[in-house]
Amino acid sequence: MVLLAVIGGYIITSLILLKYPNLIHKKKHLKFRAKHISHRGGAAERLENTMEAFAYAEKVGTDMFELDCHLTKDLQVVVSHDDHLRRTCGSQVQISQTLYKDLPKLQDGIKVDFYQTLRGRGEDRRIPLLKEVFDEFPHMPINIDIKVDDDLLIQQVNDLVKQYNREEITAWGSRSDVVCQKLYRLNPRVPLFFSMRRVIHLMLLFWTGLLPFISIKESLLEIIMPGILLSSEGMFEVPVSSKARFIFWLLDKLLMRPALIKHLDKRGIQTYLWVLNREEDFERAFKLGAAGVMTDRILLLKDYLDKTGQQRGQGENLIPPRCV
Template sequence: MTKQTDWRCRKSFISRHISHRGGAGENLENTMAAFKHAVDLGTDMLELDCHLTKDEQVVVSHDANLKRSTGIDAPICDMAYAELPPYLCKLGVTFQRECFCEGGEDNRIPLLRDVFEAFPATPVNIDIKVNNDTLIKKVSELVVKYDREHLTVWGNASNQIVKKCHKENPRIPVLFSLTRVLQLLGLFYTGLLPFIPLKEQFLEIPMPSIITKLKDPKGLTRSQRLIIWLADTLLMRKALFDHLTARGIQVYIWVLNDEEDFQRAFDLGATGVMTDFPTKLKDFMDRHGISNLQ
């Protein structure tokens, strides 16, 4: 099988523009309003996070505890869906220093099925936030019910969660876990990567250099700066991204909110960029003639 054939067989969608939590810098994160805004804008993919309520409803929310997002200090898993409080009207943007987003009328924590029903043709990137067999099973059931196996990618930094996802439904593509990213780097730098089969279809990694933008520069020690530089040098490799791309594996860089970082990611050969500001990324892509590869 040629590399080109392998690419087309493995890829059911290609995402250049990815809206992190629906675009947490422009609407309240993980709300239907955020997802609708991003889809209307033309995003290629929605990124979101899932938890399970006490009555086993799959909800879209980043944190396991509701304190940061709603002001109520309680775990999602201890409350029924009908009991969940609304989001606060103003939330901090995690990946943008000293930035807050104020929402409109939509501050409801949505169900995953709400997203699937509202955007049947939009790819969705699901972060399974906790190692819960029931959560994994129910997400898989929803993906199958809404005929979205070809429009979904799921996983987590936890290797155990990714293994469970793959075992539950091997037809849904999975992300590289943190353990597998480290293994991938080891294979790349030893020259063995071309000879090793990979089950994952998406590499989703941070751009370490953005940490210096998120923290007070005066608060970083020299050793911390060295670690950030080393991690950035090892991870942000065009040769690695080009190799994976040739094998049909998409590379997503997160979470980028500045144009210089958008430019760097695409120059390195990343398939797509994940951002809190979908309008800013779309404007950048339009100006630079960057469009979806499909």
């Protein structure tokens, strides 16, 4: 009987705190709330991670850029998803082994990773520096994915964020938990997103009922919507195996939980789902309670938000829009 009472008390307390987390947790207050997020600047509309793409995304009215960083041989922080430039430039070149001035031009068309029947195209074929993006878009919230565990890269990015006074309107993180730990130790003022390891940890805490009792250092949950990987529409060039489809299905059932997303939101932790490129996926993401969606098809998302009458820049977004 005592054991049952303890278990019952634990379950009831967990459910109460899941619904009312601010009874024991102080809510985080971010200076942005991004509903429309341009993945690599909008990789289906322009060449990914270029100044042209970012300028176009700003004109469309995006709330945030998502971009990726690497370090050149001469220690320049550049905006690029890949270190090896075969996919984007058609060249057997690594950014980390090349001087910035010697980096090749992007190809005139780059296949969209998450919708491979589409290609991004544009006139701007130059790989830009991160400081150029900061210079040109001083008020735009920017989400930075640190692609490799490189202390110099981490330090350089942090120096730029501080130099441009962007600590409150920049988010950063990595799939690597090691990198995320380094980022948080270096500058805890910059909002951090969950590493892959921490996502798994979060999922275990949620399903065991422990999550409401645990403090969380991260401010953003940025995860793929696993259900999109079950679709054959434009996603992959080769069929997905039945085993992979089961794994994607299971992850979708475990992670795409409105109760989890709502609990995090009440703690001031925003959920961004990626990389969604179809209207039905936008609709599902917002029904689940996601704060924002990352997309390559930025016009499609804009039209969806306009059509459904969803407001932008709500809540604690204190960053004024830039006139274009």
